[in-house]
Amino acid sequence: MLTVEQVEKSYVQGGLFSKHRQQVLKKVTLECRHGECLGIIGESGSGKSTLGRLMLGLESPDRGAIRLEGKDVKDRRVRMGRISAVFQNYTSSINPFLTVQDAIMEPMKALQKSAQGQQVHAKVDMLLTQVGLDSSYRTKYPHELSGGEAQRVCIARAVSTEPQYLVLDEAVSSLDVSVQIQVLQLLRSLKSLYKMSYVFITHDIQAAAYICDRFVFFREGQIEETVSVDRLKHVQSDYAQQLLSHLISL
Amino acid sequence: MNIVEVEHLKVWDTHTNQAIVHDSSFTVRQGSCMAIVGESGSGKSVTCRALMRLNKPNMRQSGKMLFQGTDLNQLSEKEMRRRRGKQLCMILQQGMSAFDPSCMIGVHIRETLQTHYHWNTRELERRMRLAMESVMLRNPMDILNKYPHQLSGGMLQRIMIALALVLEPDLIIADEPTTALDTISQYEVLEQLIQLRERMGCSMIFISHDLGVVRKIADDVMVMKDGKIVEQGNMQSVLQEPTHAYTRYLVSTRLELSNHFKALMQEGS
Numbered sequence: 411m412l413t414v415e416q417v418e419k420s421y422v423q424g425g426l427f428s429k430h431r432q433q434v435l436k437k438v439t440l441e442c443r444h445g446e447c448l449g450i451i452g453e454s455g456s457g458k459s460t461l462g463r464l465m466l467g468l469e470s471p472d473r474g475a476i477r478l479e480g481k482d483v484k485d486r487r488v489r490m491g492r493i494s495a496v497f498q499n500y501t502s503s504i505n506p507f508l509t510v511q512d513a514i515m516e517p518m519k520a521l522q523k524s525a526q527g528q529q530v531h532a533k534v535d536m537l538l539t540q541v542g543l544d545s546s547y548r549t550k551y552p553h554e555l556s557g558g559e560a561q562r563v564c565i566a567r568a569v570s571t572e573p574q575y576l577v578l579d580e581a582v583s584s585l586d587v588s589v590q591i592q593v594l595q596l597l598r599s600l601k602s603l604y605k606m607s608y609v610f611i612t613h614d615i616q617a618a619a620y621i622c623d624r625f626v627f628f629r630e631g632q633i634e635e636t637v638s639v640d641r642l643k644h645v646q647s648d649y650a651q652q653l654l655s656h657l658i659s660l
Numbered sequence: 661m662n663i664v665e666v667e668h669l670k671v672w673d674t675h676t677n678q679a680i681v682h683d684s685s686f687t688v689r690q691g692s693c694m695a696i697v698g699e700s701g702s703g704k705s706v707t708c709r710a711l712m713r714l715n716k717p718n719m720r721q722s723g724k725m726l727f728q729g730t731d732l733n734q735l736s737e738k739e740m741r742r743r744r745g746k747q748l749c750m751i752l753q754q755g756m757s758a759f760d761p762s763c764m765i766g767v768h769i770r771e772t773l774q775t776h777y778h779w780n781t782r783e784l785e786r787r788m789r790l791a792m793e794s795v796m797l798r799n800p801m802d803i804l805n806k807y808p809h810q811l812s813g814g815m816l817q818r819i820m821i822a823l824a825l826v827l828e829p830d831l832i833i834a835d836e837p838t839t840a841l842d843t844i845s846q847y848e849v850l851e852q853l854i855q856l857r858e859r860m861g862c863s864m865i866f867i868s869h870d871l872g873v874v875r876k877i878a879d880d881v882m883v884m885k886d887g888k889i890v891e892q893g894n895m896q897s898v899l900q901e902p903t904h905a906y907t908r909y910l911v912s913t914r915l916e917l918s919n920h921f922k923a924l925m926q927e928g929s
Contacts, residue, residue: 452842453842453843453844453845454812454813454814454841454842454845455812556700556701557700586699586700586869587869587870587871587872587910587913587914587917588699588869588909588910588913588914589699590913590917591913591916591917592913594917613842613843614843615843615921616917616918616920616921617917619920619921619924620917620920620921639924640924640927642924642925643924643925643926643927652844653843653844654925656843656844656846656847657843657847657921658846658847658850658870658872658873658876659872659918659921659922660871660872660875660899660911660914660915660918
């Protein structure tokens with residue numbers, strides 16, 4: 411279980427010597443259970459991405475703690491290989507100098523799990539097939555890939571260490587609608603294959619409803635409401651109702 | 661009456677000699693909204709930038725582009741520049757990169773308006789304030805004194821719409837104006853665009869990859885794939901009875917997402 415306990419986070423706003431701090435997260439407490447897909451929904455600037463970064467241990471909270479099976483994720487040994495991430499911007503999240511194969515192998519090298527020659531090929535091939543690409547992609551560079559393909563490579567890289575938790579920060583938001591659905595279906599099938607739990611951070615409720623089990627509505631650094639997906643139409647808070655009523659569907 | 665008539669438009673890259681838009685012919689009726697739908701890389705933005713003649717220098721274009729009877733391809737750069745903004749106005753996807761980050765919003769807007777109109781500063785401020793209030797931007801004077809990075813994407817998008825309101829163009833080209841926004845701002849910006857059309861009666865070309873958004877605003881639709889137009893026609897008829905396989909694919913993928921959601925919202929009610 412990934413638990414967030416009374417987490418607070420603030421950033422300095424204004425100039426270098428400014429004393430003003432903007433409170434981004436205000437006493438946030440939530441949990442992501444085993445095998446669950448937790449959707450974190452909020453507007454831009456609501457602090458949902460900051461929460462994602464804290465879960466990944468990329469930043470540390472001012473107060474409170476984030477624990478994976480009871481151990482603080484501040485410790486690198488706790489989170490390494492167990493929590494992975496896929497970000498919104500697929501062009502900037504792959505090193506442009508690396509081929510797809512090297513990019514996918516990077517996290518495994520960091521974990522010193524790297525195998526030799528044939529094994530590497532086999533592992534990369536397997537990962538590529540799992541994300542719906544063929545082995546010809548192995549030698550390609552990021553600029554040769556389309557948005558959907560690049561995002562698939564990011565997903566392959568994220569699952570290469572067989573993590574327990576995957577933080578998806580707006581992972582499908584910048585893809586075309588027709589590609590979004592393919593990536594969402596891929597994420598669904600990988601979830602059961604690897605028995606992962608997802609933290610799905612997004613502003614798109616329809617995409618979230620497609621994949622999530624539980625929703626957390628996030629606003630100005632606070633949790634407005636937590637609701638399971640089948641109770642979605644019974645949301646209580648004004649904010650969640652407003653979000654649902656402003657949906658544009660076909 | 662057609663405000664835009666494009667015939668055999670071809671856009672190609674001189675470096676690689678590859679055609680990006682092959683042979684496009686389409687029309688926009690006076691006062692109507694035409695949507696261009698397609699996946700990224702299908703040439704929809706290039707088509708619109710060709711209309712504005714704002715493609716990169718290494719891109720060449722040929723064909724006829726009649727705007728209110730004059731061929732935009734034949735105009736000199738000076739004449740074209742006078743039409744940009746005042747008659748053809750473009751609303752871009754990324755508010756952050758559409759405004760100059762080194763000057764305040766007000767400076768930027770004054771520069772644009774002074775190119776087209778000879779108003780004094782007070783008149784200019786008055787008109788801009790009215791326009792900004794009408795797109796639900798509170799404290800317009802505060803906003804005019806801010807830099808782009810201090811404002812949110814939705815706000816910048818609405819400032820661009822306000823600017824379009826003051827310029828009163830005949831044709832607005834909106835290039836994915838809602839793609840980078842969250843659900844609530846997306847809804848609001850779309851409402852503003854619809855109101856803008858009602859108020860000014862202008863024509864619009866609306867680019868998007870999301871058929872849901874397009875359905876809300878457009879009268880006609882044109883589907884593009886790999887630089888070619890695969891289907892065009894009335895919005896409702898294209899959505900209900902798509903003839904081309906690619907359009908059917910686009911409609912079905914979008915429907916899968918919204919149907920799943922609709923089913924969730926209706927279950928047990």
